[in-house]
Amino acid sequence: MLKIWKLVVAVAGGTILNLGFPDANLWPLIFVAVAMLWWTIDDATAWSALGLGWAFGIAFFAPHVWWAYVSVGPIPWAALSIVEGLAIGLAAAAWVHVDLSGVLERLLWLRAPVFALVWVGMEQLRSMVPFGGFPWGRVAFGMVDSPVARLAWLGGAPLVSWVTVTIGALVAIGVAALRARIPLMAATAPFAAVVLLLVGLAMPIAAQAQAGTLRTGVVQGNVPNAGLDAFAQARQVTENHLAQTHLLIASEPGPMDVLLWPENSADYDPRTDVRTFEAVSEAAQIAGVPLLLGTGDYSPDNGRYNASLLWTADGTVLAQYNKQRPAPFAEYIPMRSVARFFSKEVDRVRTDMVAGDRPGVVPLPVERLDRDVTLGVVICFEVAYDWVVRDSVANGAEILIVQTNNANFGRTAESTQQLAMTRFRAMETGRAAVQVSTVGVSAVVLPNGRVVEQTGLFTAEHMYAELPLRSEITPAVKWGLALEWLFALVPGLLVTYSMLRRVGERYEW
Structure with missing residues (x-):
């Protein structure tokens, strides 16, 4: 007893x-x-x-x-x-x-x-x-x-x-x-x-560069703190990120190699929606560099992808990464009829997300370096999974980009818990990392886990950072x-x- x-x-x-x-x-x-x-x-x-x-x-x-x-x-x-x-x-x-x-x-x-x-x-x-x-x-x-x-x-x-x-x-x-x-x-x-x-x-x-540096513009566009209703603000989230991109460029931060937007920053796929196409193309055009953005891809017959696209000013998609680890009961609903008995909110997920089958690596052409820089792309909760991040680095990632949408978690610790994981992954892999969120917190992290800049929660902000690119494989990645x-x-x-x-x-x- x-x-x-x-x-x-x-x-x-x-x-x-x-x-x-x-x-x-x-x-x-x-x-x-x-x-x-x-x-x-x-x-x-x-x-x-x-x-x-x-x-x-x-x-x-x-x-x-x-x-x-x-x-x-x-x-x-x-x-x-x-x-x-x-x-x-x-x-x-x-x-x-x-x-x-x-x-x-x-x-x-x-x-x-x-x-x-x-x-x-x-x-x-x-x-x-x-x-x-x-x-x-x-x-x-x-x-x-x-x-x-x-x-x-x-x-x-x-x-x-x-x-x-x-x-x-x-x-x-x-x-x-x-x-x-x-x-x-x-x-x-x-x-x-x-x-x-x-x-x-x-x-x-070590935190020093081994293969040059990457100059990044980071945009957190923000949406109102509306819980699950944040999903209903598809147009506004893209417009907010475009507006914040204009403010970033107006601040004259310095030359960029890539512009970073978060997960779900373009809720409508720019390849199928004209207004979104115009907005993201404008962002890439004024930045003068490719834009990495998050969107939904409904092309699969059996569901949808949570996708990250590398987008150019003329609307060309240079690369796409599809999230490999969709979140159960949030992005897809196992045992839907049973889950509905406990919460009718499951029906907000009308189309189940399907898993991508390729590691999170996106080649980014950088003219200044005269080569492609391999971005390690991680989407939202994937940062918690060892194998997702490890496979990205094992396949050549020189820097980690964690795209996330925290709009429906309110003013809780979810986003800062996620940032702790991003910092952990930086130390584990020996890679600089950028966490870019729709509403915060977004942050720039060095390979030693130190945060050099961080945004607030439910704020519209932007950051600029020149980060080290590294190629060394840590024991944790090699033997993970x-x-x-x-x-x-x-x-x-x-x-x-x-x-x-x-x-x-x-x-x-």
Whole structure:
């Protein structure tokens, strides 16, 4: 039976975990939250740990994805919080099985890293299933301002999450040892935590150009804060971006190589709509460079693409990227008849989005460099998925462009959470990045994750930046796929073995 004080600590821990992420950005609290979860499930049964971990998870996800409530209402928000929270509950139960199985009986110093391994296995699993997974809320994304984040260069999100949770578990062990008057453990556990915290400083993350620079104009046109009704402002969003482009050019920012507009900045496909054709062509013409813009492509027979087009002043499409990871229940509706029972908002998605099948690379001719620069294009939620960004860089991307539309999330932390992921991807891939949003926040990020310029939320703004182009492949990109499966399979096998061992000890076969 659950002890009430443990349930209270679990809920408090989940709430504190969310404070480590944007907008609070109090990343040391992530260690505290992990320690609180450790304390609540220490000496618990697997079933108790499931319940406590689930409570911890719901308390974290409910405020963390509050933007889902603003966007689509209470039932989808609650369902998302409960399902994603369950993943943490399952991880807690899995850890208890490992801890009680005796596999670590003579290796007690491994308890913290193995606990972290189980946690990361859970993060990997929920990043894959159901419906392609939901990687939002991985602890790595809350650490972008910490020294630990620099480990992204070496091992991406799995490694950063593993080190972060290990530190949190070591904090819990150190405090418990201090209370139990075990001086050696009380001293070594926090020392190990500090070493892990600082080891990221040794990562050789470089920000200088290796293949020239790219001069970018970035436009955030804005639309009124109208929630889902922002989708009804198709003409206005394009007109606003054209108007802001005029203001950018009037400010005489300097010569440009490309003009960047966000996802859905042209809700009507300029190839099929005359007014949109005229607007985007005018933008490219006054800028004097190609325009990268987001639009909807209804050419597929079975749905539509969320597309990014490289557009010239004469209306030529130099390249197109189609989003590979459409968001379930937002851009396409799985099990529509069932989903409609919970929220009629699903019928706002009248035509399901289909997935693109090519990596996000767009060749941009740059006359000044006498070559094509390969843009790594990422659309909206794709920035949360390791493989999308990694494949872009592995296929030659020299800079990352994250196009996003945050208009229907209101004044929540969704956009700043996304910016944290963009910053993380910059460090992971060694690439400069631009996040360009319809309503904010948009930002310019160096390869070391530092933000050099940022817009507000629900403002009309523009930016100009000359960014380094880089060609080096980081270890995280080179070995990322292997690391993903390593952090998924090893904890899976360990938990399975531990459970079978416990069953074998309980029953005679």
